[in-house]
Every structure is written in structure tokens, then in C-alpha cells.
Amino acid sequence: MKFLLMLHMNPSAWEALTEDERQAVMNAHEGFMAAIRESGEFINTQALADPSTARVVRVRDGVPVVSDGPYIETKEFLAGYYLVDCESQARALELAAMIPDAAVPGMGVEVRQIMFDAGMEM
Amino acid sequence: MSGFEADLRALAPQVLGTLVRRHGQFDACEDAVQEALLAAVTQWPSGMPDDPRAWLLTVATRRLTDMWRSESARRRREEADALRTVPSEPSAVDDTLRLLFLCCHPDLSPSSQVALTLRAVGGLTTAQIARAFLVPEATMAQRISRAKARVRGGFTEHDGALPAVLQVLYLIFNEGYTAGAGADLLNTDLTAEAIRLTRLARAALPDEPEVTALLALMLLTDARRPARTAPDGGLVPLEEQDRTLWNRDQITEGVRLASSAMSTGGLGPYRLQAAIAAVHAEAPSAAETDWRQIAVLYRILSRIAPNPMVTLSHAVAVAMVEGPSAGLALLDTLDDDSRVAHHHRLAAVRAHLLEMTGDPTAARAAYLAAARATASAPEQRYLTTRADRLRADPPAPPQMTTSSE
Numbered sequence: 001m002k003f004l005l006m007l008h009m010n011p012s013a014w015e016a017l018t019e020d021e022r023q024a025v026m027n028a029h030e031g032f033m034a035a036i037r038e039s040g041e042f043i044n045t046q047a048l049a050d051p052s053t054a055r056v057v058r059v060r061d062g063v064p065v066v067s068d069g070p071y072i073e074t075k076e077f078l079a080g081y082y083l084v085d086c087e088s089q090a091r092a093l094e095l096a097a098m099i100p101d102a103a104v105p106g107m108g109v110e111v112r113q114i115m116f117d118a119g120m121e122m
Numbered sequence: 123m124s125g126f127e128a129d130l131r132a133l134a135p136q137v138l139g140t141l142v143r144r145h146g147q148f149d150a151c152e153d154a155v156q157e158a159l160l161a162a163v164t165q166w167p168s169g170m171p172d173d174p175r176a177w178l179l180t181v182a183t184r185r186l187t188d189m190w191r192s193e194s195a196r197r198r199r200e201e202a203d204a205l206r207t208v209p210s211e212p213s214a215v216d217d218t219l220r221l222l223f224l225c226c227h228p229d230l231s232p233s234s235q236v237a238l239t240l241r242a243v244g245g246l247t248t249a250q251i252a253r254a255f256l257v258p259e260a261t262m263a264q265r266i267s268r269a270k271a272r273v274r275g276g277f278t279e280h281d282g283a284l285p286a287v288l289q290v291l292y293l294i295f296n297e298g299y300t301a302g303a304g305a306d307l308l309n310t311d312l313t314a315e316a317i318r319l320t321r322l323a324r325a326a327l328p329d330e331p332e333v334t335a336l337l338a339l340m341l342l343t344d345a346r347r348p349a350r351t352a353p354d355g356g357l358v359p360l361e362e363q364d365r366t367l368w369n370r371d372q373i374t375e376g377v378r379l380a381s382s383a384m385s386t387g388g389l390g391p392y393r394l395q396a397a398i399a400a401v402h403a404e405a406p407s408a409a410e411t412d413w414r415q416i417a418v419l420y421r422i423l424s425r426i427a428p429n430p431m432v433t434l435s436h437a438v439a440v441a442m443v444e445g446p447s448a449g450l451a452l453l454d455t456l457d458d459d460s461r462v463a464h465h466h467r468l469a470a471v472r473a474h475l476l477e478m479t480g481d482p483t484a485a486r487a488a489y490l491a492a493a494r495a496t497a498s499a500p501e502q503r504y505l506t507t508r509a510d511r512l513r514a515d516p517p518a519p520p521q522m523t524t525s526s527e
Contacts, residue, residue: 001497002256037260037264038264038268039264039268040234040261040262040264040265040266040268041261042261043257043258043261044258085255085257085261087231087232087233113497114497115497115498115499115502116256116497116498116499117301117498117499117500118297118300118301118498118500119300119357119498119499119500119501119504120300120357120467120498120501121346121350121357121358121359121360
């Protein structure tokens with residue numbers, strides 16, 4: 001089963017950490033990545049650029065209209081993700097708990113299953 | 123695949139099984155067999171050996187010895203080998219079977235058991251297995267190498283038991299069977315591979331009725347494949363399938379195998395499932411299906427192998443015999459079962475039975491709940507379509523600002 005482990009950033013929670021604590025969170029990602037590579041569960045990971053660099057494209061009457069800023073206006077934003085393939089949802093939750101951001105007060109990792117193109121007769 | 127390559131694929135697990143039995147060291151043996159196969163590909167075209175299996179075994183053993191010579195631990199390992207008791211030489215078929223049991227070792231997770239079985243017994247490449255499961259090759263390579271390390275010591279008394287082997291074979295089959303039409307173009311045919319491996323297991327265990335029954339179940343299920351997807355890739359439920367598309371040869375063989383497995387007197391989960399599949403396969407239409415017999419078979423199955431998924435199927439059969447309210451009453455017993463309470467199949471079956479009772483509003487809500495809960499795209503499309511059919515008002519035309527579609 002494939003899951004997207006989404007790292008939601010809460011800027012005020014993040015800024016409440018000391019510089020050393022922030023560095024420790026970032027460094028701990030290396031350990032997490034090594035662990036899921038070793039277990040054969042790692043597919044892909046990406047960090048996203050700051051939402052202030054985002055653009056939103058809307059096509060109106062066939063004309064693209066580009067505006068600045070993220071699509072959803074909230075203080076939290078998607079900062080990056082891990083795509084994993086693991087045995088079960090329970091294991092995906094276990095993996096999410098290993099991500100250092102999950103332990104930051106005020107932050108959490110969202111676990112969503114990836115849709116697949118296989119189905120049972122009903 | 124040429125006949126030559128098919129021969130090699132059939133021989134590879136036999137040779138690997140024999141080497142692992144003699145020497146342990148699963149991963150070293152596998153490397154040696156790979157090298158022997160490469161040698162065969164280059165050398166056989168200019169002259170086939172009289173006994174291809176013996177040839178491969180000799181070359182692989184030589185490679186293995188070469189590898190060990192180059193290692194400092196050689197002496198220690200040779201001493202350990204000398205202590206290993208090698209009683210009588212079992213047959214090649216037995217070695218393949220032992221390899222299969224080893225790949226289904228209880229220390230491995232189901233996905234690792236599947237990957238290792240396809241690699242070592244099925245002879246698929248890591249790239250093929252990775253493609254079949256839509257993961258990067260590096261991920262699959264790592265999973266297989268971990269699995270090999272776990273079973274490094276070779277055969278022990280802790281190898282997988284028969285139920286584990288059957289479960290792995292059935293997992294491989296279902297992985298292939300449920301794959302959408304689009305995926306068929308990309309995927310290695312896991313369904314055919316599962317059937318081939320189950321035939322191998324049956325050749326080694328001809329008197330084991332559960333193996334025969336699993337083969338029957340696979341053939342009877344796979345026979346429906348041409349009818350189970352619409353040209354647009356949508357799922358076609360059993361009751362709406364065009365039964366003239368079903369594969370008659372597979373049904374004939376499947377029914378014969380199911381009957382022979384049932385005639386042994388005992389009962390087992392695969393025998394019961396094969397018997398149910400045989401009843402469906404022999405029915406000229408959904409309406410003319412012997413639902414009474416199917417309901418009885420599910421009742422026995424839920425007694426000997428209780429499982430909420432079996433209860434779901436049992437509820438459908440009960441609804442067909444006694445009416446939808448009886449089926450719904452059986453479903454209510456699952457609402458407190460955490461394994462299935464939020465599962466889309468419970469909501470989907472409930473929706474179906476509510477539709478039978480003539481309650482379109484409740485049925486539609488249940489179809490939509492099921493559609494939200496599934497992670498399968500074709501299932502979601504199917505469930506949404508069923509829900510849309512039950513809409514009180516015809517759907518409003520979509521608001522498009524661009525040209526009409």
C-alpha cells in the first residue's frame with residue numbers, strides 16, 4: 001500500500017524552537033530516510049519551496065490568470081512529503097511517527113493513502 | 123518468451139532449491155545460479171547439453187566453490203558443510219517446493235514473501251517485480267535483498283507452513299487479477315505466474331487437496347477476467363457480466379479440480395471457496411445461480427475460517443435466498459468489528475442490499491460512503507456510478523465556461 005506522509009509546517013511552532021532544535025529536526029530526516037531505504041519502503045521524497053513563492057493559475061474564458069500566493073490561505077502549509085510503500089495503514093502511521101517533525105509541539109504529519117488502479121468485482 | 127528461456131525459468135528454481143539444500147547460503151546460491159543461467163544463455167545456442175538441469179547444477183556449484191575459495195572464511199564454511207547431513211537426494215520437484223516454503227518463511231512480511239517467491243521460484247527479474255508493484259527498482263531490490271538475508275541460513279524446520287505458501291500464491295494471483303486494464307499493458311502477468319507456480323506446487327503435492335483447490339479457485343476466478351472490465355476499464359459486477367465471455371476451458375479444468383479436491387472428504391478454506399466459484403461458473407445467469415448452496419458453503423466457511431470478509435459474502439448469499447433484510451441483519455453483526463466497520467466493502471454490500479429493499483435514499487448514502495472509503499480508483503468510479511443511478515432528481519448539467527463537451 002502506498003501512502004503520502006505530508007509534512008505540514010506551522011511557522012509559529014517552528015519559530016518557537018531554538019536554532020539547535022531546528023537543526024536537529026532537519027538532521028533527523030537523514031536517519032529516517034536511511035531507515036526506510038533500508039527497509040525497502042522508500043519511494044520518493046521532496047521538500048517544497050516556501051509558499052510565498054507559489055503562484056495559482058486559473059483559466060477563465062480560455063485565458064490563464066496567474067495570481068501570487070498559495071491556493072489555500074492558512075498559516076500552516078505543505079512543506080514536503082515522503083512517498084512510501086508499506087504493508088498496511090498501521091505501518092504507515094508507525095513510519096509517520098518516526099518523522100522528526102511529528103514530535104515538534106504544534107505540528108503533525110498527515111498520512112493519506114494513494115489511490116490505486118486495481119479493483120475487486122462487487 | 124522462447125522455449126529455451128521458458129526451460130531455463132522452469133529449471134532455475136529446481137537448481138537453486140538443490141543448491142540451498144546442500145549448502146545453505148541463500149544469496150550466494152542465488153548469485154551462483156544467476157551466473158550459471160547467463161552461461162547457459164551464451165553457450166546453449168551452440169549445443170544443448172543432454173541434461174540441462176545437471177549442467178546448470180554443475181556450473182552453479184563450480185561458481186559457488188569459486189566464490190567461497192576467494193573468501194577467507196572458506197575453511198570454516200567447508201567444515202560446517204561437512205557436518206551438514208545430506209541424507210538421500212530428493213527430486214528436483216521437491217527442491218522447488220522446499221524453495222517455495224523457504225520464500226514463505228514466517229519471519230518475512232507478506233510483501234517480502236511475495237517478492238522473494240517471484241524472484242527465486244518464479245524467476246522474474248527485480249525490474250519486472252518492481253514494475254508489477256509500481257515501486258522503484260531500488261526499493262524492490264532492497265526488499266528482496268533483506269528477505270534473502272533473513273532466510274540466509276537456508277532450509278530449517280521453521281520454514282513456511284503450507285497455509286502460508288497458499289496465501290502467498292493467492293496474494294500474487296489477486297495482485298494480478300485486480301489490476302486494471304490499463305495496468306495489464308505495463309504489468310508482468312502476475313495472474314498467469316500465480317497459476318504457473320500453483321501448478322508447480324501441485325505437481326510436488328498431488329495429494330494435498332487445498333493446493334488442488336487453490337488452483338481450481340484461481341482458474342475459475344481468472345475465467346471471468348474477459349467479462350469483469352468494461353471497454354472503458356470500469357468494473358462489471360458478477361451479476362451483470364456477459365457470461366459468454368467467460369473462458370470455458372479454464373472453467374472445465376477448474377470445476378474438475380474443485381470436484382476432485384472436494385471428493386477427499388475433508389474441508390478447507392480453499393476447497394470451500396473453489397466450490398463456491400464452481401457454483402458461480404456453472405450458473406447460466408446470476409438469477410439462475412444456486413444461491414442456496416452458496417449460502418450453505420459460506421456458512422461453513424465462516425465457521426471453519428471466520429473472517430469479516432467471508433461474512434460480507436455470506437450476507438449477499440443470504441439476501442439472495444431469504445431476502446435483503448436477512449442479509450442486512452447479518453451485516454449489522456459487523457458494525458462493531460474494528461477490522462471491517464469502516465471498510466468500504468461493508469458499506470458497498472450494505473448499499474447493494476438497501477437498494478434491493480427499495481430504499482434508494484439509504485442505499486445512495488451507503489454507496490457514497492463506500493466510494494469515499496475505497497482507495498481503488500475503479501471501485502470508486504463504480505460506486506459513484508451506482509450512487510448516481512439512485513439520485514432523486516436527474517443530475518444538473520455540469521457548469522462549463524469553456525466550449526461544450
